[in-house]
Amino acid sequence: xxxxxxxxxxxxxxxxxxxxxxxxxxxxxxAQGYTTIDEIKRVSRxxxxxxxxxxxxxxxxxxxxxxxGITVEQVELPQFRPPTRPIVLSTIVExxxxx
Amino acid sequence: MxxxxxxxxxxxxxxxxxxxxxxxxxxxxxxxxxVERGTxxxxxxxxxxAGVRQQFGTELNCVLAxxxxxxxxxxxxxxxxxxxxxxxxxxxxxLAFSDKQWDQFKKNVALQRSLGIDxxxxxxxxxxxxxxxxxxEGMVGATFCNTDGFANxxxxxxxxxxxxxxxGVRIMTHTxxxxxxxxxxRIKAVVTDKGKIATDTVVNCAGAYSxxxxxxxxxxxxxxxxxxxILVTEPVEPLMGPMVISFHHDFYFQQSVHGSFLGGIxxxxxxxxxxxxxxxxxxxxxATLKQLLPPLTQLRVVxxxxxxxxxxxxxxxxxxxxxxxxxxYNANGFSGHGFMVAPIVGVLLAELIxxxxxxxxxxxxxxxxxARGELVFEPSVVG
Numbered sequence: 001x002x003x004x005x006x007x008x009x010x011x012x013x014x015x016x017x018x019x020x021x022x023x024x025x026x027x028x029x030x031a032q033g034y035t036t037i038d039e040i041k042r043v044s045r046x047x048x049x050x051x052x053x054x055x056x057x058x059x060x061x062x063x064x065x066x067x068x069g070i071t072v073e074q075v076e077l078p079q080f081r082p083p084t085r086p087i088v089l090s091t092i093v094e095x096x097x098x099x
Numbered sequence: 100m101x102x103x104x105x106x107x108x109x110x111x112x113x114x115x116x117x118x119x120x121x122x123x124x125x126x127x128x129x130x131x132x133x134v135e136r137g138t139x140x141x142x143x144x145x146x147x148x149a150g151v152r153q154q155f156g157t158e159l160n161c162v163l164a165x166x167x168x169x170x171x172x173x174x175x176x177x178x179x180x181x182x183x184x185x186x187x188x189x190x191x192x193x194l195a196f197s198d199k200q201w202d203q204f205k206k207n208v209a210l211q212r213s214l215g216i217d218x219x220x221x222x223x224x225x226x227x228x229x230x231x232x233x234x235x236e237g238m239v240g241a242t243f244c245n246t247d248g249f250a251n252x253x254x255x256x257x258x259x260x261x262x263x264x265x266x267g268v269r270i271m272t273h274t275x276x277x278x279x280x281x282x283x284x285r286i287k288a289v290v291t292d293k294g295k296i297a298t299d300t301v302v303n304c305a306g307a308y309s310x311x312x313x314x315x316x317x318x319x320x321x322x323x324x325x326x327x328x329i330l331v332t333e334p335v336e337p338l339m340g341p342m343v344i345s346f347h348h349d350f351y352f353q354q355s356v357h358g359s360f361l362g363g364i365x366x367x368x369x370x371x372x373x374x375x376x377x378x379x380x381x382x383x384x385x386a387t388l389k390q391l392l393p394p395l396t397q398l399r400v401v402x403x404x405x406x407x408x409x410x411x412x413x414x415x416x417x418x419x420x421x422x423x424x425x426x427x428y429n430a431n432g433f434s435g436h437g438f439m440v441a442p443i444v445g446v447l448l449a450e451l452i453x454x455x456x457x458x459x460x461x462x463x464x465x466x467x468x469x470a471r472g473e474l475v476f477e478p479s480v481v482g
């Protein structure tokens with residue numbers, strides 16, 4: 001079986017599951033000139049949700065790389081921010097001074 | 100040889116720089132270049148608490164905020180920005196926890212009301228009607244202004260940036276200013292890592308870095324960076340209408356349009372450019388929430404970050420020219436309130452640059468006030 005060359009995922013594919021943002025929306029933002037992961041995050045919230053961009057960050061980087069004709073490694077990386085996983089605030093109060 | 104030339108170079112692509120550039124272009128001054136080291140809204144603007152309040156303690160801060168609210172109210176049409184800037188007027192509830200603070204609030208509210216800002220003084224029970232789960236232990240009263248609110252700092256900056264571009268403004272991102280050439284007190288050029296821009300007019304909108312920019316023109320500007328941290332929770336259904344502030348706890352907390360709660364608390368900070376997040380902040384926030392808004396400690400925090408206040412000695416902005424250097428304009432020193440006053444600051448700076456006059460008298464906010472000893476301290480600052 002021959003796989004189709006360079007399959008182009010459908011524009012309706014959900015890229016950011018936390019904030020419900022599609023590939024089509026990401027591509028439209030890149031076309032408007034938002035060409036860093038941070039800018040796309042700021043304008044669309046992609047990567048601001050519960051998972052903090054664990055899935056969408058790489059997918060968005062790939063789209064930017066394709067659009068700009070650069071490699072994924074050349075795409076500017078955003079800052080990784082704490083906490084690593086969401087924490088219930090009350091557990092922090094209870095945990096105070098117990099480390 | 101200069102690679103570029105412009106009638107005005109705006110240094111800084113935050114909300115203030117973009118608003119100044121747009122308002123200049125609106126007035127026919129379209130040969131403007133905005134120089135931004137990173138991307139638009141990547142500094143203090145994009146890191147701010149996003150609140151818009153008019154409840155200040157000095158006349159000029161009140162007036163600047165009041166006029167900005169008027170612009171925010173019609174901003175989507177004014178800037179023809181389809182996604183919208185998400186301005187919502189859900190009010191600010193400011194809590195008093197001592198008689199001394201309550202006396203200061205009475206003075207503030209008298210001033211605010213005299214300037215046409217509709218602020219009410221509330222009893223503890225009246226405050227509870229607005230936020231029923233508030234822990235009022237030790238609380239004396241509160242002030243409330245229902246035209247205060249919240250806007251999206253990213254969309255606001257992008258809206259100004261895009262509107263400015265449509266009018267011919269050039270925005271150079273990923274471009275760092277490395278020098279300013281001045282001869283006989285006249286600006287000749289702004290030097291960047293992407294080339295030299297010939298110009299005779301500079302607007303310094305570099306936020307916490309404004310002091311460094313001024314130094315390049317030989318000006319000693321008393322503005323410094325001071326870290327302030329913020330956290331944001333998971334989004335939930337609408338639970339709390341207004342921004343809740345307590346200057347006593349140095350604390351603010353607000354639910355955004357998106358449903359997430361966002362807030363911060365002041366910690367002792369040295370001058371500097373450090374924007375790392377700390378565990379201490381998270382612990383202080385959690386403990387203060389438990390004290391003031393107990394049910395909200397059931398929320399999950401998803402992210403924390405930090406940004407810089409561009410502090411001035413009296414917590415009021417520095418606006419206008421600074422002699423002896425000609426046509427070097429400042430729009431900085433906002434001390435944590437730059438986002439909320441940016442719309443009118445853009446108008447005033449553009450008026451000043453294009454006509455030499457402003458529709459609101461901002462002569463008291465010049466840099467000369469520090470030499471004259473005419474400081475007017477703003478009492479209502481978090482942090």
